Amino acid sequence: MKQKNNGTWVSWNENLKHNYKTMYSITKEDELQEVIANNEKIRFFGSKQSSADIAAGTDAIINMSTYNKIISYDYNLKTITVESGLILSELLEAIESVGWCIPCLPDINTITIGGALATGTHGTSGKLLAEYMTECRLILADGTIRTVAKEDELMDAVKVSLGMLGVMSTITFQCEPAYTLHIKERPENDSEWLPKIKSRLKKHDFLRILWLPHTNKGYVITGDKIDPEKEITENKGPNYLKHRRNTSKFLYKYSHKFPWITAIANKILAKAFFSSKKEHKGTLYQATVTKSRGSTLELAEWTIALDKFPEVFNELKTEINKWSNKSFIHIPMDVRFVYQDNSWLSYAYKQDTVTMGCVSRNAATADTYEAFKSIEKIFLKHGGRPHWGKRFSAKDIQLSKVYPKWGAFKEIREKLDPTNKFLNPYLTKLVAAKTLVNETAA
Ligand SMILES: Cc1cc2nc3c(=O)[nH]c(=O)nc-3n(C[C@H](O)[C@H](O)[C@H](O)COP(=O)(O)OP(=O)(O)OC[C@H]3O[C@@H](n4cnc5c(N)ncnc54)[C@H](O)[C@@H]3O)c2cc1C
Known part of the structure; x- marks a missing residue:
């Protein structure tokens, strides 16, 4: 184990x-325990x-990315067991190689x-x-294992x-047989894609909408499972599309000082990068996951029950289109769909859910990006839930209203971690943990 x-x-x-x-860089489970x-x-x-x-902020920290081996496959059950510091790309390449x-x-x-x-x-x-x-x-x-x-x-x-x-x-992951998707992408007016969400979710195996604020348009991506051998007419769009992220960054460069620039930049970006149709095929990983990003960014994401989404969307759109407010939003807002589950702190706990991303292409000025505040206010008002890994300011009281199992989660947390070992100052506030005698954090 390395130590710095x-x-x-x-x-x-x-x-x-x-x-x-x-900082400990661990490579074995017993080092992690110790x-x-x-x-x-x-x-x-x-x-x-x-x-x-949520990842650091204590005197001692562990780098998990050095704990990264594939441990075993179970070919009958289609499961794979890995160490938790493994990078997702390596997991996905490993499982694709066995189909x-x-x-x-x-x-x-x-x-x-x-x-x-997490x-x-x-x-x-x-x-x-x-x-x-x-x-x-x-x-x-x-330090014991459960x-x-x-x-x-x-x-x-x-x-x-x-x-x-x-930690x-x-x-161990349950995998499924790999499949090939036939992906089609095209721009659509908001009045067209919004009412079609439910029917498209039934019809297609993959649906994602890149909403283009301040343009009245979205870019709709659908995918259908096909025989991998099936011929399709491939159209990856013009070659210059690969410059979208850098062009966005350039056009938004001064948008923190003059937020209205965003509305103009979005119209240019929509015309240049989101007006062509595209068609291609590949596995879910090959065809839909971004493999490289030119620069960093800052993200927020809010989620809402599928049935409530149109109302929340319309309210958000009206709000950000008011020139009195500074919430001009960079392109695109990623609209995705997650089916209900039973995980206590899941966005989709007991409800089919829509997630809506909000990006600031300029990470360094994210504090001044009004859009993060507006989207939080509107989603929270309607019972929306924040993405845990992204930017939001809601804390314990608000979270207890939108996560039905928030109280139960806190009880288990206190039982499993009675000395608040795993809380940094941010998490302490998030769960409103009582500060214990001898505890200096928070
Ligand atoms: C460009 C970009 C695109 C993104 N796209 C998506 C997306 O499509 N969908 C989506 O949902 N999210 C997305 N995210 C969010 C991202 O998936 C999460 O923030 C994720 O947690 C980042 O993983 P990480 O390895 O960097 O974790 P870190 O940021 O290093 O850690 C995140 C949390 O996980 C905890 N943690 C780390 N390892 C362990 C472990 N072994 N056991 C328990 N806890 C652990 C950390 O303590 C911390 O609380 C995106 C983020 C970026 C920057």
Whole structure:
């Protein structure tokens, strides 16, 4: 195990910085146990790609990304067991090579498995990644191991738990046979795509809408399972489409000073990059997951029950189109669909859910990006839930109103971590933990 003393931990987009006394880079489960048992306070991080301040902020921290091996495959059950610091791309390449898939993937492949599960990371037209986990070995606050299997009463609390119940050590995923999607992409007016959501969810195996604020348009992406050998007329659109992210960054450069620039930039970007039709095929991973990003960004994401989405969408659109308000939103707002589950802190707990992303292309000025505040206000008002890994300001009281199992989660957390070992100052406020005698954080 490697150890580094007295350094600064910096998140991917450099918006979060914390000094630490000791950083452990672990490669074995017993090292993980030892470090957890021997530190009074500890956090652990994967690829540091969360915008929320949930991964560090304690004197001792663990780098999980060095704990990254594939442990075993069960070819009969189609399961794979991996160490939690494995990068998602490596997991996906490994299962594709044996003809399997996980049928709902996020739009990023550089995150670790542990980080992805802990924050409820999801894709579209399926369930949270955590729903495909059938077993995990959880290292508890005293360093002991608890194996949490599918039928374990703790499973629904552990799946999405921000590393507040313990550290996931090894994880087993249930995979499915790989399939090929025929993807079609095209622009559509808001008046066209919004009423078609439910019928499209029934008709297609994949649905994602990139909403283009201040243009009255969305860019609709549908996917249908096809025979991999089926010929399609491939159309990847003009070559210059690959410059979208850099052009956006350039056009939005001064939008923090003059937010109205965004409305003009969006019209240009929509015309240049979202007006052509596209058609291609590939596996879910090949055809829909972004493999490289030119620059960093800051993200928020809010989720709402499918039935309530049109009302919330219309309210948000009206609000941001008022020139009196500074909430001009960078392109695109990613609209995706997650089917209901039973995980306590899942966005889709007991309800089919729509997720709506909100991006600031300029991470450094994210504090001045009014859109994050407006979207939070509107979604919270309607009972929306925030993405745990992204930017939001809601705390315990608001969260208890939108997560029915918030109180039960807090009870289990207190039982499993009675000394608040796994809480940094941000998480302490999030769960409104009582500060204990001898505790200096918060
Ligand atoms: C460009 C970009 C695109 C994104 N796309 C999507 C998307 O499509 N869908 C989506 O839902 N989200 C998306 N996200 C959010 C992202 O998936 C989450 O923030 C994820 O947590 C990042 O993983 P990480 O490895 O960087 O984790 P970190 O940010 O390092 O850690 C996140 C949390 O996980 C905890 N953790 C890490 N390892 C473990 C472990 N082994 N056991 C328990 N807890 C652990 C950490 O302590 C921390 O609380 C995106 C983020 C970015 C920057």
